Structures are given as C-alpha cells and as structure tokens.
Amino acid sequence: MNRKHTIDLLFFFFFFLQIASVAYLYFYWKYLGVDAFLYISIEDILLASGGIVFLFSWVFIIICFSVFFMPGGKDFQEMEDGKPWLGFFGVIVCFLVFLGEALYLPEYMRSYFYASITVFAYLTRYLSSILFHPSGLNNIFNNKVVSYICLSLVITGLIMVVPLSIWNARVDVSRGHAGENVKYVAIAGCEECYFGFLGKLGDYVFMYSSRANKIVAIPSSRVESITYH
Numbered sequence: 730m731n732r733k734h735t736i737d738l739l740f741f742f743f744f745f746l747q748i749a750s751v752a753y754l755y756f757y758w759k760y761l762g763v764d765a766f767l768y769i770s771i772e773d774i775l776l777a778s779g780g781i782v783f784l785f786s787w788v789f790i791i792i793c794f795s796v797f798f799m800p801g802g803k804d805f806q807e808m809e810d811g812k813p814w815l816g817f818f819g820v821i822v823c824f825l826v827f828l829g830e831a832l833y834l835p836e837y838m839r840s841y842f843y844a845s846i847t848v849f850a851y852l853t854r855y856l857s858s859i860l861f862h863p864s865g866l867n868n869i870f871n872n873k874v875v876s877y878i879c880l881s882l883v884i885t886g887l888i889m890v891v892p893l894s895i896w897n898a899r900v901d902v903s904r905g906h907a908g909e910n911v912k913y914v915a916i917a918g919c920e921e922c923y924f925g926f927l928g929k930l931g932d933y934v935f936m937y938s939s940r941a942n943k944i945v946a947i948p949s950s951r952v953e954s955i956t957y958h
Contacts, residue, residue: 758928
C-alpha cells in the first residue's frame with residue numbers, strides 16, 4: 730500500500746466509527762425503551778465513537794494481522810467463491826449467535842462474551858473472501874488490500890454493533906439493580922432523590938430508578954452532582 734491507500738483506509742475507519750456510533754447509541758437506548766434520535770446530538774456521537782474506538786481498533790488490528798502476517802492471508806483476496814449467498818448466510822448466522830450471547834449470556838461470563846469478539850473478527854476473513862468480488866469495493870479503492878480490510882470492518886460492524894449495545898445496556902441495568910459500580914445522580918431540590926446514572930443524550934440525563942424499575946429522564950440543569958459508588 731502507498732500513502733494514498735493508507736490515508737483512504739484511515740479515513741474509511743474514521744467514517745466507519747461514526748456510523749457504528751450512531752447505531753450503537755440507537756440500539757443501546759432502544760433496549761432501554763428510549764428513542765435516542767429524539768435527544769441525540771453531535772457531541773453524543775463523538776463521545777460514543779470514543780467509547781467503542783478501543784473495541785474496533787482491536788478488531789482492526791486483528792483483521793490487519795490476519796491479512797499481513799497469517800499464512801495465506803493475502804490469498805483470501807484472490808478467492809472467487811461464486812456463491813455470495815454463502816457469505817450473507819454466514820454473516821446472518823454469526824450475527825444471530827452473537828445476539829444470542831448478548832441477550833442470554835450471564836454477566837459473570839463476560840470474559841467469554843468479549844473473547845468471542847476476537848473469534849468473530851478472525852472469522853470475517855472467510856466471509857470477506859466470499860463477498861470480496863461481489864461487493865465491488867475494489868472498484869472504489871483500486872487496491873485489494875484496502876478493499877478487503879474495509880469490507881471486513883463492515884462485516885464485523887454488522888455482526889457486532891447491535892449485540893454489543895444490547896449487552897452493555899443489560900449490564901448497566903443489572904448493575905443498577907445490584908447497586909454495584911454505579912454512578913449516582915443527585916437532583917437539585919430533592920435531597921432523597923438518587924438514581925443510577927445511565928448516560929446523557931443532548932440536554933437530558935437518563936437514570937435508572939431501581940425502586941420504580943423504570944428509566945427516568947431529567948434536564949441536565951437539574952442535576953446537582955454525579956458521584957461514583
């Protein structure tokens with residue numbers, strides 16, 4: 730790859746992070762029963778992309794490692810399976826498996842959940858090889874390596890973003906129930922009002938009330954303090 734191809738790849742990765750951030754925010758809050766698009770701001774998208782940048786940076790490293798250092802890594806770009814439906818079927822199966830983990834895997838098995846991210850990131854080399862030529866990405870970037878890595882990022886995003894957002898929402902609510910590792914919000918003018926902090930969207934702070942078992946939203950101006958317990 731030359732300098733131009735490297736810049737194209739990094740630009741695509743940045744653009745990919747913004748799209749993934751919007752999807753992550755939407756499905757995270759959707760699981761909690763909140764329509765994020767009614768409150769979301771540009772700042773929220775940038776903060777969300779910062780929150781998942783480590784995850785997809787790890788995925789990015791795995792994909793690049795499989796291409797440049799694994800035996801036969803670059804040969805995957807030359808494969809022409811001729812059956813793109815197999816690639817789409819594989820993406821759907823991986824998505825459903827990961828979604829099942831996000832929905833039903835107990836929180837104490839979170840190490841297994843995060844380990845499966847590495848497994849799925851590695852498996853994309855096979856899915857990308859099947860979908861590489863039908864995708865037509867090589868006609869856009871004019872470089873097989875860049876096109877292959879970009880396609881792999883898209884596939885991992887399709888597989889991981891929704892399950893990951895649901896998993897994190899589940900974990901946050903579960904910890905709110907248990908009162909473990911929770912940020913508590915104190916509301917101005919209400920000495921006994923303390924809620925578990927979930928996040929901020931636009932000008933509103935969203936909290937979990939374990940007593941009422943529901944999500945509460947209040948304007949940021951009414952928040953007196955947020956403390957970690």
